[in-house]
Amino acid sequence: MAGTKAHAADAPRVRRNREDEVLLAAIDVFHRKGYATASIQDVADSVGVLKGSLYHYIDTKEDLLARIFAESDEQSHTIMQEIAALEITAVERLRTFARTWSLWYLENVERSSLYFNEWRHLTGERLERIMDQRHRYELYVTDLIDAVVREGEADPDLNSRYAAFFVLSAINVLPSWYKRGGPDAPEHIAEVWADMIVGMVCHSEGRRKPRSGGGRSGT
Amino acid sequence: MAGTKAHAADAPRVRRNREDEVLLAAIDVFHRKGYATASIQDVADSVGVLKGSLYHYIDTKEDLLARIFAESDEQSHTIMQEIAALEITAVERLRTFARTWSLWYLENVERSSLYFNEWRHLTGERLERIMDQRHRYELYVTDLIDAVVREGEADPDLNSRYAAFFVLSAINVLPSWYKRGGPDAPEHIAEVWADMIVGMVCHSEGRRKPRSGGGRSGT
DNA sequence: TTGCCTACCAAACGATTGTCTGGTAGGGTT
DNA sequence: AACCCTACCAGACAATCGTTTGGTAGGCAA
CATH class of the missing domain: 1.10.357.10 (Tetracycline Repressor, domain 2)
Incomplete structure (x- = not known):
């Protein structure tokens, strides 16, 4: 009931799973600017993270879209x-x-x-x-x-x-x-x-x- | 009857106006790869010209799309x-x-x-x-x-x-x-x-x- | 012949891109 | 206390991008 990852449940309640956060931000950014025009930088900015850090959650930009x-x-x-x-x-x-x-x-x-x-x-x-x-x-x-x-x-x-x-x-x-x-x-x-x-x-x-x-x- | 530009009519019959040629190539390339993904290089390759040469006919990439x-x-x-x-x-x-x-x-x-x-x-x-x-x-x-x-x-x-x-x-x-x-x-x-x-x-x-x-x- | 204009080449530019590497702070486990 | 793992930062990487600049071959007009 506390989620799949036990220790993640202790994180501040307002922040959902970061991975979901990345996906949601990507949906928004890709929708607004178009996949090709939008940059990984844009997504990272929207999440509030350096762009390199996104690669902790995704393999490639296309992988993000595919997910x-x-x-x-x-x-x-x-x-x-x-x-x-x-x-x-x-x-x-x-x-x-x-x-x-x-x-x-x-x-x-x-x-x-x-x-x-x-x-x-x-x-x-x-x-x-x-x-x-x-x-x-x-x-x-x-x-x-x-x-x-x-x-x-x-x-x-x-x-x-x-x-x-x-x-x-x-x-x-x-x-x-x-x-x-x-x-x-x-x-x-x-x-x-x-x-x-x-x-x-x-x-x-x-x-x-x-x-x-x-x-x-x-x- | 010889076209608007007199000297252009003497060019080999098979080649249309180069400007039209550029537009047609751009339509094809943009359609196949999408505007954002396609590069000026791609269009130039399709025409058979260096990419810089395209700027003799267009102002910017967006201008090409707009035309x-x-x-x-x-x-x-x-x-x-x-x-x-x-x-x-x-x-x-x-x-x-x-x-x-x-x-x-x-x-x-x-x-x-x-x-x-x-x-x-x-x-x-x-x-x-x-x-x-x-x-x-x-x-x-x-x-x-x-x-x-x-x-x-x-x-x-x-x-x-x-x-x-x-x-x-x-x-x-x-x-x-x-x-x-x-x-x-x-x-x-x-x-x-x-x-x-x-x-x-x-x-x-x-x-x-x-x-x-x-x-x-x-x- | 001289000069101009069109059409193009060759090469470079700064900016931006996606991606990778190495490091590290901090919490959890042992 | 020692260790590990997650989550991220800082910075660099080569590649590619759109665009600019300077030059030039060749046809046309005078």
């Missing part, structure tokens, strides 16, 4: 599992996917902006892993939309691959528009976004059924 | 005027906007990718001009969607600002997905994209009318 991404990957994996566990219609699954995901992006603007804008700066195996992850997302959404079509809730002529791109685009760009402290709560925006996405997929030429009352419906 | 953007701005301004000149329904205007714009992005992937990914690296007045332009686009699309609502082709409860974001997102992200030489022609993709966008805006709760036969319809 941020790893955290994001972890959290997104959790979200995906939660959605997968729900027993609901394909349409409702799509809606849940859109809403949950939009909300997460809105609540983690910096992290998700980094994920979309700076992934090019990874190299080798780490780059491949990111691109794999991205590809799996596309497939997941494509399958989801195919399922919606199979349920008869969308136009059978809908190109599910394109539709998936469209849906992902709309969600992914959220963090680049959103400014914190706007008039609308993130929850509200996420709801609207989910509506638009489901509407876009399901609008098919007059074939739409009324929205099933929130519960599940038989296939 | 690329200026070209893009010019072309987009032309497109906007062409669309504005058409006398068509708001829905068809939206569709035309989406189709034309999508197509332009698909045919100018490098240029438009730069426009979306590297605009942060401009400073001062040039940055402000870009952000102004961006803002004007949002307003234009918002107004367009309001017009669609006023025509009764979309749900009156539709939040036109959000819908505009959504539409712009979907279009803007196109160049980051598209790979040249894929199975589908850019024209086809643009058509599909326009359909999805119009569908998303117009799907409003069963109020949709059949698509007006391509011509104009009275208000």
Whole structure:
């Protein structure tokens, strides 16, 4: 209960684990200046430490970026599992996917902006892993939309691959528009976004059924 | 007819104006490596010139980026005027906007990718001009969607600002997905994209009318 | 022929970069 | 008291960066 490292728990309460502090500072700095433009110096300044000292916690600058991404990957994996566990219609699954995901992006603007804008700066195996992850997302959404079509809730002529791109685009760009402290709560925006996405997929030429009352419906 | 500079016309026909050559090389290099990561050296290598020699054509590295953007701005301004000149329904205007714009992005992937990914690296007045332009686009699309609502082709409860974001997102992200030489022609993709966008805006709760036969319809 | 202008080379500049090395203060363990 | 380990400092490292300067080959005009 006192944390994994016993002696670290005695440090002043206000200071979290220094390693986390470095990660958080890096997220902020990389988000504001861009990974390539931001320097290790900037991150060190933000933490309040000489730049050389950072190498006590990280191996390289790219390693710092990769670690941020790893955290994001972890959290997104959790979200995906939660959605997968729900027993609901394909349409409702799509809606849940859109809403949950939009909300997460809105609540983690910096992290998700980094994920979309700076992934090019990874190299080798780490780059491949990111691109794999991205590809799996596309497939997941494509399958989801195919399922919606199979349920008869969308136009059978809908190109599910394109539709998936469209849906992902709309969600992914959220963090680049959103400014914190706007008039609308993130929850509200996420709801609207989910509506638009489901509407876009399901609008098919007059074939739409009324929205099933929130519960599940038989296939 | 021999070009603006008489003596330049005698240069080997295969070599275009060197200034254009520099711009094209910069577009390619900045697109591949990112503005911050790419060096003036890289651009010079691509042109086949020492890096110092580039400063015969440009003032600074940022100036080079800004000049690329200026070209893009010019072309987009032309497109906007062409669309504005058409006398068509708001829905068809939206569709035309989406189709034309999508197509332009698909045919100018490098240029438009730069426009979306590297605009942060401009400073001062040039940055402000870009952000102004961006803002004007949002307003234009918002107004367009309001017009669609006023025509009764979309749900009156539709939040036109959000819908505009959504539409712009979907279009803007196109160049980051598209790979040249894929199975589908850019024209086809643009058509599909326009359909999805119009569908998303117009799907409003069963109020949709059949698509007006391509011509104009009275208000 | 003389002179100018364009287009480029060759070489250097100061600044900044990511990273490494060696040292050390201080708390914890033995 | 002796030792070790973590967390950091101080300072240097080579490399790379954008940019500048001075020079020059060659075509064009007078």
